[in-house]
Structures are given as C-alpha cells and as structure tokens.
Amino acid sequence: MAHFDLVIIGTGSGNSIPGPEFEHLTIAIVEDGLFGGTCLNVGCIPTKMFVHPAELADAARHGKALGIDAQLNAVDWPGIRDRIFGRIDAIEAGGRQYREGPECPNITVFAGRGRFIEHKTLHIDLHDGGTSQVTADRFVLAAGSHVVVPNIPGLAAGTDAAGTAEAGTATFHTSDTIMRLDKLPASIAILGGGYIAAEFAHVFSSFGVQVTQIARGKRLLKSQDADVSAQYTKEAAARYTVLLETQVSGVANTADGVELQLNGQDGTQTLRAEVLLIATGRKPNGANLAVEATGVALDDHGRVVVDEFQQTGVAGIYALGDISSHYQLKHVANHEAKVVKHNLAHPDSPISSDHRFVPAAVFTDPQIASVGITEAHAIKAGIPHAVKIQNYGDIAAGWAREDSGHFLKVLADPATGLLLGAHAIGPEAATVIQPLIQAMHFGQTAHDVATKQYWIHPALSELVENALLGLPTPQPTH
Numbered sequence: 001m002a003h004f005d006l007v008i009i010g011t012g013s014g015n016s017i018p019g020p021e022f023e024h025l026t027i028a029i030v031e032d033g034l035f036g037g038t039c040l041n042v043g044c045i046p047t048k049m050f051v052h053p054a055e056l057a058d059a060a061r062h063g064k065a066l067g068i069d070a071q072l073n074a075v076d077w078p079g080i081r082d083r084i085f086g087r088i089d090a091i092e093a094g095g096r097q098y099r100e101g102p103e104c105p106n107i108t109v110f111a112g113r114g115r116f117i118e119h120k121t122l123h124i125d126l127h128d129g130g131t132s133q134v135t136a137d138r139f140v141l142a143a144g145s146h147v148v149v150p151n152i153p154g155l156a157a158g159t160d161a162a163g164t165a166e167a168g169t170a171t172f173h174t175s176d177t178i179m180r181l182d183k184l185p186a187s188i189a190i191l192g193g194g195y196i197a198a199e200f201a202h203v204f205s206s207f208g209v210q211v212t213q214i215a216r217g218k219r220l221l222k223s224q225d226a227d228v229s230a231q232y233t234k235e236a237a238a239r240y241t242v243l244l245e246t247q248v249s250g251v252a253n254t255a256d257g258v259e260l261q262l263n264g265q266d267g268t269q270t271l272r273a274e275v276l277l278i279a280t281g282r283k284p285n286g287a288n289l290a291v292e293a294t295g296v297a298l299d300d301h302g303r304v305v306v307d308e309f310q311q312t313g314v315a316g317i318y319a320l321g322d323i324s325s326h327y328q329l330k331h332v333a334n335h336e337a338k339v340v341k342h343n344l345a346h347p348d349s350p351i352s353s354d355h356r357f358v359p360a361a362v363f364t365d366p367q368i369a370s371v372g373i374t375e376a377h378a379i380k381a382g383i384p385h386a387v388k389i390q391n392y393g394d395i396a397a398g399w400a401r402e403d404s405g406h407f408l409k410v411l412a413d414p415a416t417g418l419l420l421g422a423h424a425i426g427p428e429a430a431t432v433i434q435p436l437i438q439a440m441h442f443g444q445t446a447h448d449v450a451t452k453q454y455w456i457h458p459a460l461s462e463l464v465e466n467a468l469l470g471l472p473t474p475q476p477t478h
C-alpha cells in the first residue's frame with residue numbers, strides 16, 4: 001500500500017491545488033473520468049461554446065423587428081460539435097499528460113474510481129483492470145456530483161452512462177452525452193425546469209430543433225426571483241412548447257425516437273420526440289466515495305459536511321465544490337479550492353470560505369443573473385427592504401434595441417442603503433450585474449455606487465446606475 005502526504009480525489013477544481021508550494025509533498029491524484037472534471041468536459045465550457053453559435057443563429061430571429069431581414073440557412077452540427085470538442089479534448093489530454101509527466105515529479109496520477117475502505121485509506125479500481133490502495137496524511141475530496149435520473153417507468157433510474165438503452169428501457173441523454181449527438185435531431189423532449197434544461201432548450205431551439213420542455217412546477221427556473229422566472233417562462237413558451245405542471249409516467253423507445261406518457265394540465269397525452277434529454281438535477285458524489293468509511297459525515301442531501309475552512313469533521317480531510325457545496329457552480333468550486341489550498345499550506349492560520357454573496361447566471365435567451373436574496377425571501381423572512389425595478393427599455397442602450405419585458409430588480413436595506421440582492425433578465429445580464437456583486441462584497445451603498453463614479457453612456461451598464469438611483473435615499477433608524 002503506497003502512502004502519500006496528500007491525496008486529491010477529482011480533477012475539476014481539485015486539480016488547481018498542486019503548485020510550487022507543495023513541491024516537497026508526495027501527492028496522488030485520483031480521477032475516474034475525464035481530466036479537468038465537469039466544467040471543462042461536460043459542463044460550463046462546452047455548453048457555453050454551444051450557446052454562442054446559438055446566439056448567432058438567433059440573430060435572424062431578433063433582427064427582424066429592427067429591419068434586418070436575415071434567415072438561418074443551415075446549422076452544421078457536426079462541424080460545431082467537432083470544433084468544440086476538438087479544442088476541449090486537447091486540453092483534457094494535455095492536462096492529464098502534464099500531471100503525469102516530468103514537470104510534476106512529486107505527483108502520481110491514478111486513473112480509476114476511488115472509495116474509502118477505512119480511516120484515511122482509499123481503494124482504487126483502476127481503469128486498466130487492476131486495483132490499488134493508498135493512504136495519506138491529508139485528503140482533498142473534490143469528486144463533484146453526478147446526474148440524477150428520476151425513477152420513471154421505462155428509464156433506467158440511477159444510470160450514470162446515458163445514451164444507451166438497457167434491455168426494456170428507453171434511450172435517453174443527459175448533459176454528459178447530449179452535446180456529442182451524431183446529428184442534430186428534428187425534435188427533442190427535455191425533462192426538467194432548471195438550469196440545464198433551460199440552456200439546452202435555448203441551444204436546440206435556436207438551431208431549429210422542435211423543442212418540448214416538460215416541467216413539474218408552475219414556472220420554469222423557479223429558484224429565481226418570481227418576476228424573473230415568470231418573464232422567462234413567458235418568453236420560453238413563446239419560442240417552443242413548454243408543458244408546465246406535467247409529470248412523465250412512462251417512457252418507451254419507438255422506431256425513430258422515444259414516446260413519453262404525460263399527465264398534465266390537459267389530462268394525459270403522448271409526446272413523441274427523436275431525442276430525450278433528462279435534466280433533473282445532480283447529486284453529490286460523497287456516498288459513491290464511501291466517505292463515511294473514513295469518518296466523514298454526509299448531510300441529508302448527501303453533501304459532505306465541512307466547516308468554514310472547508311475541513312470535514314476529520315482533521316486533514318478537506319472537501320470542495322459540488323461534493324460538499326450547496327451551490328453547484330464552478331466559481332464556487334474554484335473559490336473553495338483556493339481556500340483549501342491556503343489551508344493545506346497554512347494549517348495554523350486557516351482562512352474561511354466566503355459564501356455571503358454567491359452570484360449565478362443562466363445562459364439562455366434572455367440571459368438571467370442573480371446575487372443575494374430574492375424579494376420573496378425578504379418578504380417571507382421579514383427582512384426590511386426597498387425595491388426598484390429598472391426596465392432595459394428605459395435606459396438608452398435598451399431603448400435603442402427596442403427592448404421590452406426585460407429588467408433589473410435591486411433590493412436594498414432602507415436603513416443603510418446596502419444592497420441585499422439583484423436579479424436581472426435581459427441582454428448580457430450576467431455581465432451587467434457584476435458591479436452589484438462588487439458593491440455587495442465591498443459593502444458599498446447603492447447611492448455611492450450610483451453617484452460616485454462615471455457610467456459609460458450609452459452602455460448597458462446604465463441599467464445598474466438607474467436601478468440604484470431609483471432606490472429611496474437611506475433613512476437611518478435610531
């Protein structure tokens with residue numbers, strides 16, 4: 001059994017930990033899948049590389065109202081797919097070679113699936129058919145999360161490897177496989193009302209695929225601010241078929257695709273589509289890693305329990321990213337990796353993660369971005385708040401675009417003027433709200449942010465300036 005100073009399980013954000021400060025340590029990296037993890041290989045990066053061509057394809061749809069009569073002639077799906085994965089696969093291979101090669105002499109890479117068998121002892125089923133066992137003084141659990149497949153008759157629930165049908169089960173895809181389809185389908189059924197469903201519905205719809213999105217809730221993206229979610233649902237329903245408050249009771253293969261039995265607002269119906277995408281959430285990988293065998297606890301959601309220093313209940317075992325985080329977001333995993341890196345190097349002066357103001361964006365059309373609490377949360381929790389909704393159409397850049405229906409909602413503490421939340425739906429929302437994220441982090445008041453700097457005219461950022469100016473002047477309570 002080999003012993004290491006440090007074992008890192010998972011090469012998403014975990015791969016950013018080894019650096020010059022750890023050259024004196026022997027390090028094992030264990031990776032069961034693609035090097036670089038979810039974001040690089042099957043998550044943020046490839047999806048957004050599809051989103052940009054989707055936006056270009058959409059230009060014809062948007063241009064008409066402004067006098068540009070263009071049309072989309074063809075979408076070269078194999079060309080787009082191969083360009084994207086030609087770039088990504090090369091980075092994946094390069095990342096693995098770098099860690100395995102002479103530039104990282106203190107690092108041993110194990111290609112295989114790890115699971116704890118006892119205290120600080122990891123068993124690895126190697127991809128070459130062998131096994132290995134390693135012990136270490138310190139571990140970093142950075143094994144991410146996996147796709148959840150719901151328990152629906154006809155679906156092989158719990159399947160990791162989608163895209164293939166087991167005997168008696170229907171063929172389906174998840175975000176792990178959908179981007180590598182051989183050809184663009186004529187139609188797609190997408191199950192789920194969250195981030196992944198929304199982003200793929202946008203991409204496939206922009207590429208001319210007939211999209212049907214099935215959600216069990218009353219609105220899409222229902223974790224967003226209620227007004228944002230309502231506006232998004234309205235626009236999505238105008239672009240493609242959205243079936244709300246609908247359950248899937250069965251799925252079966254047909255000669256040319258799949259057939260779904262639906263129970264919804266209009267009773268039962270059968271939906272046929274060439275391809276089915278399941279996008280119903282992701283579960284942390286702590287149980288797969290059998291972390292309890294090393295004394296590490298999981299919470300009720302299956303997340304590894306960590307303290308503010310990202311340390312588990314076992315001294316020397318840290319966790320970061322999707323395996324332990326309430327936020328399944330890359331910027332959070334990266335932030336936590338920096339915290340773990342510091343705390344491994346400086347165990348006597350640890351730093352804490354900062355989860356006060358975690359922003360997120362949905363890269364759809366329209367784009368959505370948010371940070372801080374929602375208005376509904378403020379009301380429910382009895383948090384005093386002032387609200388301003390600023391329409392894109394009422395600032396110069398939005399007016400020029402003839403924008404309609406899109407807005408930024410800001411919430412501030414009426415006593416201090418400090419921001420509590422911001423929720424945007426509209427052009428470049430993810431970029432537009434960044435000054436508000438900054439203001440919240442640095443404790444700047446809405447009034448100061450709006451009035452004590454220049455705002456480029458006529459840029460979309462004037463949306464932020466005007467939203468903040470629209471908040472009431474703080475009335476300190478005594």
Ligand SMILES: Cc1cc2nc3c(=O)[nH]c(=O)nc-3n(C[C@H](O)[C@H](O)[C@H](O)COP(=O)(O)OP(=O)(O)OC[C@H]3O[C@@H](n4cnc5c(N)ncnc54)[C@H](O)[C@@H]3O)c2cc1C
Pocket residue numbers: 009010011012013014030031032033034035036037038039040042043044045047048112113114115142143144145175196285288289320321322323327328329330331332333363
């Ligand atoms: C389709 C999609 C789009 C996304 N888009 C965005 C976005 O736009 N913005 C954003 O912020 N976030 C996005 N996310 C979320 C983001 O990808 C994740 O939050 C982030 O990648 C998590 O990083 P991580 O390091 O925790 O885990 P991962 O990157 O998942 O890394 C974990 C690694 O551990 C390996 N592993 C798992 N189990 C074992 C084991 N037992 N033994 C050995 N290795 C193991 C896995 O193979 C994997 O490589 C998206 C996710 C998906 C699925």
Ligand SMILES: NC(=O)c1ccc[n+]([C@@H]2O[C@H](COP(=O)([O-])OP(=O)(O)OC[C@H]3O[C@@H](n4cnc5c(N)ncnc54)[C@H](O)[C@@H]3O)[C@@H](O)[C@H]2O)c1
Pocket residue numbers: 150151191192193194195196197199215216217279280281282327328329360361362363
């Ligand atoms: N732009 C981004 O930052 C981005 C993009 C994609 C994914 N992500 C991350 O990845 C995570 C996973 O994405 P996701 O879209 O799979 O999850 P999600 O939690 O965003 O949405 C899951 C959806 O599936 C529905 N659902 C759950 N179980 C169901 C069932 N049994 N039957 C029918 N519907 C069911 C839920 O109601 C919800 O609408 C997200 O939480 C997000 O953090 C982020």
